[in-house]
Amino acid sequence: MPVISYREALNQAMREEMERDPDVFIMGEEVGHYNGAYKVTQGLLQRFSERRVVDAPIAEMGFAGIGVGAAMVGLRPIIEFMTFNFSLVAIDQIINNAAKIYQMSGGQYHVPIVFRGPGGPAVQVASQHSQALESFYAHVPGLKVAMPSTALDAKGLLKTAIRDDNPVVFIEGETLYNTTWEVPEGELLIPLGQADVKRTGNDITLIAWSKMVWTCLDAARALADDGIDCEVVDIRSLRPLDVDTLAGSVRKTGRCVIVEIGWPVAGFGAEVAYQIQRQCMDSLDAPIERVTSDDVPMPYAKNLEDEVQPQVKDVVAAVRRALYLD
Amino acid sequence: MTTPESVRIEPEESALETTVEELAPLYRQMLAIRRMEEAAAKAYSQGGKIGGFLHLIIGQEAVCVGATAALQSDDYVVATYREHGHAYAKGVSARAILAELYGKKTGVVKGLGGSMHLFDKKTHFLGGYGIVGGHVPIGAGAAFASKYRGDGRVTLCFFGDGASTIGGFAEGVALAALWKLPLVLICENNQYSMGTPLYRSLAVEDVSLRALAHGMARDRFDGDDVITVKRRIAEAVARARATSEPTLVEIVTYRFRGHSMSDPGLYRTKEEVEEWRRRDPLGRCRQRLIDVGMKDADLEALEADVKAEIDDAVKFAEDSPAADEYLPYVIKE
Numbered sequence: 027m028p029v030i031s032y033r034e035a036l037n038q039a040m041r042e043e044m045e046r047d048p049d050v051f052i053m054g055e056e057v058g059h060y061n062g063a064y065k066v067t068q069g070l071l072q073r074f075s076e077r078r079v080v081d082a083p084i085a086e087m088g089f090a091g092i093g094v095g096a097a098m099v100g101l102r103p104i105i106e107f108m109t110f111n112f113s114l115v116a117i118d119q120i121i122n123n124a125a126k127i128y129q130m131s132g133g134q135y136h137v138p139i140v141f142r143g144p145g146g147p148a149v150q151v152a153s154q155h156s157q158a159l160e161s162f163y164a165h166v167p168g169l170k171v172a173m174p175s176t177a178l179d180a181k182g183l184l185k186t187a188i189r190d191d192n193p194v195v196f197i198e199g200e201t202l203y204n205t206t207w208e209v210p211e212g213e214l215l216i217p218l219g220q221a222d223v224k225r226t227g228n229d230i231t232l233i234a235w236s237k238m239v240w241t242c243l244d245a246a247r248a249l250a251d252d253g254i255d256c257e258v259v260d261i262r263s264l265r266p267l268d269v270d271t272l273a274g275s276v277r278k279t280g281r282c283v284i285v286e287i288g289w290p291v292a293g294f295g296a297e298v299a300y301q302i303q304r305q306c307m308d309s310l311d312a313p314i315e316r317v318t319s320d321d322v323p324m325p326y327a328k329n330l331e332d333e334v335q336p337q338v339k340d341v342v343a344a345v346r347r348a349l350y351l352d
Numbered sequence: 353m354t355t356p357e358s359v360r361i362e363p364e365e366s367a368l369e370t371t372v373e374e375l376a377p378l379y380r381q382m383l384a385i386r387r388m389e390e391a392a393a394k395a396y397s398q399g400g401k402i403g404g405f406l407h408l409i410i411g412q413e414a415v416c417v418g419a420t421a422a423l424q425s426d427d428y429v430v431a432t433y434r435e436h437g438h439a440y441a442k443g444v445s446a447r448a449i450l451a452e453l454y455g456k457k458t459g460v461v462k463g464l465g466g467s468m469h470l471f472d473k474k475t476h477f478l479g480g481y482g483i484v485g486g487h488v489p490i491g492a493g494a495a496f497a498s499k500y501r502g503d504g505r506v507t508l509c510f511f512g513d514g515a516s517t518i519g520g521f522a523e524g525v526a527l528a529a530l531w532k533l534p535l536v537l538i539c540e541n542n543q544y545s546m547g548t549p550l551y552r553s554l555a556v557e558d559v560s561l562r563a564l565a566h567g568m569a570r571d572r573f574d575g576d577d578v579i580t581v582k583r584r585i586a587e588a589v590a591r592a593r594a595t596s597e598p599t600l601v602e603i604v605t606y607r608f609r610g611h612s613m614s615d616p617g618l619y620r621t622k623e624e625v626e627e628w629r630r631r632d633p634l635g636r637c638r639q640r641l642i643d644v645g646m647k648d649a650d651l652e653a654l655e656a657d658v659k660a661e662i663d664d665a666v667k668f669a670e671d672s673p674a675a676d677e678y679l680p681y682v683i684k685e
Binding site for chain 1: 464478479482493680
């Protein structure tokens with residue numbers, strides 16, 4: 027099976043879906059002639075022409091809204107935000123329009139649109155370009171929110187998102203584009219709303235999504251040296267959330283650590299913790315632990331940036347607390 | 353320096369030629385919208401049968417009726433939260449609109465949207481939106497889709513003068529001009545953004561001038577006469593359809609009532625309101641119908657027919673069952 031990058035997987039997903047459906051088009055800043063700020067749309071302009079790969083000026087609210095309007099009358103736009111930090115100036119279009127039109131119109135108009143782009147802290151780009159915003163979107167009924175951690179998930183989830191009849195917020199890991207994974211060629215669809223066990227284990231369940239899945243896998247390897255057997259469950263889709271798979275794992279292990287790269291207050295991990303305790307009260311042998319970034323805007327200096335974000339050692343420490351080892 | 357007086361545009365002295373056949377259906381629509389909104393105001397004030405925000409268009413009817421009359425039936429219309437008239441003019445029944453205002457299952461959006469969010473797919477009415485200016489890009493998006501497919505449709509996007517200061521308007525206009533979208537942007541300038549007059553909102557009160565910065569066609573005229581509105585919007589629609597060029601049109605008008613039902617309109621003088629009521633586009637239209645030869649008996653029959661339609665719609669709204677479901681419309685399966 028070919029091993030490809032996360033970036034290439036996303037590119038394949040869009041290319042295949044555009045081949046398949048003439049109503050799919052891409053719009054965003056630098057997606058065409060520049061081949062994408064992160065090169066995710068590399069080569070698509072040459073393949074599909076300016077009609078379907080549309081370079082937009084810096085007007086996120088405008089082109090996000092154009093996507094919503096076009097979706098209402100039957101097209102399937104993929105709106106690329108150069109980074110999700112810039113989605114904040116378009117959030118009215120995503121929350122007040124895309125998420126609500128199906129309901130406000132009494133089910134007459136639906137909005138099949140994907141808002142995609144990189145999100146989560148990057149490297150030394152400071153507070154305005156380095157933050158995790160998924161909790162904002164996961165809060166909103168009417169949206170779906172997907173966050174792949176691997177190239178395999180990136181391709182399968184994006185293809186499904188493009189075919190979905192609802193607005194999907196698809197947040198890619200800004201530091202994951204060069205990661206690689208085995209990805210089958212051709213058709214690959216992964217349903218939204220299915221968590222994935224990335225590593226099986228019996229002692230404790232680590233729950234994460236996007237980049238933190240990799241951090242959890244590293245922590246699990248480190249803990250294995252101490253004889254601690256971690257299960258790592260990748261949420262993949264924050265909305266809809268596959269509570270059954272998460273709860274099934276926690277019922278087996280009896281312990282749970284939820285790891286997210288976002289801020290702690292009202293972070294999505296708090297909702298996951300609520301759902302787990304609601305379903306697994308009788309199985310829990312310890313309080314659910316959370317690991318998050320510190321409650322601060324991201325600093326620039328590399329040493330401080332590392333200190334603020336969850337590191338393998340932080341996950342290891344949380345696991346040891348949940349096992350009453352420290 | 354601009355002043356409040358500078359926005360006053362007197363009615364044109366020479367009215368455009370028309371016929372009973374052209375004008376009577378437009379008068380009928382304007383009258384039906386007026387009566388429908390009066391019925392809504394009554395239901396809101398007496399007995400609380402309508403809740404929330406209720407923004408009436410009374411005084412501005414010639415704009416939505418005249419503009420929509422310039423369209424083909426499969427063209428798109430997108431509007432603001434003051435959109436009962438636009439929905440009616442596009443073909444939504446008074447029954448479906450009033451039932452929606454009453455929060456009933458039979459409402460045009462099943463009681464889920466209310467006054468501010470009327471949508472109707474079968475008449476290509478893309479909805480009423482409550483975030484000022486946020487729907488301008490949506491109108492541009494429908495026009496983008498028409499150009500993408502080459503389906504020949506035109507989109508009318510209505511907004512108020514108050515929207516001209518917000519980003520959604522600025523970005524929607526900029527992109528429509530850049531990509532030459534078949535869109536007609538209609539600023540219904542009723543001279544107040546809620547309670548704030550134009551001269552305290554805009555450094556330059558002529559909203560249509562914004563088109564110049566984008567190399568976009570523009571037009572600006574008085575909205576008292578429904579035939580003028582129809583003819584001038586028809587020019588913009590023809591341009592959009594033939595050459596896919598957008599136009600920014602500003603139509604100066606006036607709402608007789610407050611911003612919403614809770615607004616007594618104390619920021620305007622009694623004299624000012626009286627002056628605009630004297631110019632009432634509905635009365636002017638009626639007089640014009642008589643001038644072009646409509647018989648008294650025909651006019652009376654038309655007005656009786658409108659009364660019967662609205663009475664029936666009120667009864668329908670009153671008698672309809674309450675809204676009863678919301679879960680099926682969150683996520684499309």
